[in-house]
Amino acid sequence: MRTYSYFPGCSLEKMAMSYHQSAMQTTNKIGVELKEIEDWNCCGATTYFHVDELLAYTLVARNLAIAEKMGHDLVAPCSACYKNTYFGSAYLKEDQDLSDHINYALEADNLHYSGSIEVKHLMEVFVDDVGLEEIKSKITHPLEGLRVAPYYGCQIVRPRKDHEDVENPQFFEDLMSTVGADPVDFTYRLRCCGGSLIITSREAALSLVRDLLQSAVYSDADVIATACPLCQTNLECYQMTVNREFGTDFSIPIMYFTQLLGLSMGLPPKKLGIGTEFVSADRILTFAKEKV
Amino acid sequence: MATKPSFSEEVSNLMHASHGNPLKTCVQCGTCSGTCPVAEFMDHTPRCLIGMINANLKEEVLESNTFWYCASCFHCTVRCPKEIDIAGLMYSLKRYSIWKHTYPEGAIGPVFSETFVKSILRSGRSYEPVLAPTYIFSYGVREFLNEAHTATNLMLKGRLPVLPPRIKRLENFKKMANKIIPMGGA
């Protein structure tokens, strides 16, 4: 059994509840336990850094400190939470002054972060920690013939953390092949979904969303798979708005990778939060057929 | 005698967390502008803006909408041949213009940022509907109704909470924030 301190983040509480449900169900199948960080706070999203950087790192440090106290590495399913927490932890580890100052603030909540844990994105837990071989052994309903556009977006791969390939990552494709689906050649797989521009510069964000949907349609995808609640929201909840504003008629389901994984493990759609989307995912369910 | 830092030095000093190279090393190759997915909406491309900073064109830089259009996608940052953290620069310019209150009248970015921050400091978590007033003031009624439509659909699907979430140890949380930025009182 592998255990992690789990930081769901604000979106997963409600907006992206289906991501949370499917994450819980699928990790359970592969012997991974996600223990929710007790009384976690918002990571600051992409917005907090506009206002005050130091406070932004303090918010991140509080979650890190609680996760460390629980004694496990921290895992975040949201790419923005992951990026903020990853770099927050890295800076605290390398900058003693910053760490002293922030730990002084953490005393107000009887906490301390010493930097002994790692920060991971949920997808890394599947791909690196558990491994594709192990996952493959749990696939009972391979999604044969399903054409998936694996959408990385930004913060799961950028900025660069180590020496990883930021221009041509393959881990998402590999995971989709493991569940039996066909990852399509998706030109815009690394392009931005607009993030919070959907609120601040709507016109720009909607055009990014349109380009992404168009790119997936060109590659003849049945579904776009995501690993981030912000990407999912922009691509799905604003799909109708894009259709209205640009006169397009997109109707492509946007699903979390954990939902596709869950279907291929034979889990019931309802348990994976399928059924609360605006663009129905019903068609996708028919691909999950029991192996003969 | 003490000399006043130039605008480009001031901006460089603001890039605390950025581990990139100094803006001065920019060779104006334009890779960042070619990479940026929102460049067509900006009044100056990222390359151009960096050129302007290096030329100390303070007013023109602060009047620019470039950094408010930046989506923090970090694509420019990972591609810059000089390893300049351009996304980090855009963040510092947002902070600079919020501090100095130099952003253009009616800009929604700064209002959104401030509302967001206040909402987190109040409850420890973020809650989308609190941000709604930003729309009304900045976009007008039609766009707001469009958003409200999306929001209502989300509520009906059970995807928006009716009450704002908050953390349990809120008092400690506020004290913690106060130790970083003393706000008096609280």
Ligand code: SF4
């Ligand atoms: S990519 Fe780097 S070196 Fe080239 S123009 Fe942009 S900031 Fe300057």
Ligand code: SF4
């Ligand atoms: S980080 Fe900002 S400036 Fe850089 S490519 Fe992305 S949107 Fe453009």
